[in-house]
Amino acid sequence: MIAQLTPADFNAWRDSMGADAPAPVVLDVREPWELQTASVTEDGFTLLRIPMREMPARVEQLKEQFGVDQPIACLCHHGMRSLQVANFLVQSGFTDVVNLNGGIDAWSKQRDTAVPLY
Numbered sequence: 001m002i003a004q005l006t007p008a009d010f011n012a013w014r015d016s017m018g019a020d021a022p023a024p025v026v027l028d029v030r031e032p033w034e035l036q037t038a039s040v041t042e043d044g045f046t047l048l049r050i051p052m053r054e055m056p057a058r059v060e061q062l063k064e065q066f067g068v069d070q071p072i073a074c075l076c077h078h079g080m081r082s083l084q085v086a087n088f089l090v091q092s093g094f095t096d097v098v099n100l101n102g103g104i105d106a107w108s109k110q111r112d113t114a115v116p117l118y
Helices: 007-015 032-037 052-066 080-091 103-110
Strands: 003-005 025-028 046-049 072-075 097-100
Touching: 003 007, 007 097, 007 103, 052 080, 072 080, 072 103, 080 097, 097 103
Parallel strands: 003 097, 025 046, 025 072, 072 097
Antiparallel strands: none
């Protein structure tokens, strides 16, 4: 089962890794038009944008770039696509994957009100 993380709890999750740990990755799996509408800003994490449909072709690249132990928080609009991607990543060997429950909609409401709602 994939852990569900609210955007409000993101900082505590990130900070629990310790100062020596690599910054977690927020993997935004939304489509390019959605990214133009609303996006998060890197803040103590690495932002990576890969649309959900591209994940099967790019999972090996992700492994090579970050390693399978890299903490990854998956993000989409409301949390459903990101949950599917999180499951796919775990099935592909990643060991520290969470889903950002509520997606960028919840991110805007709980963490950064400057992010537009759509």
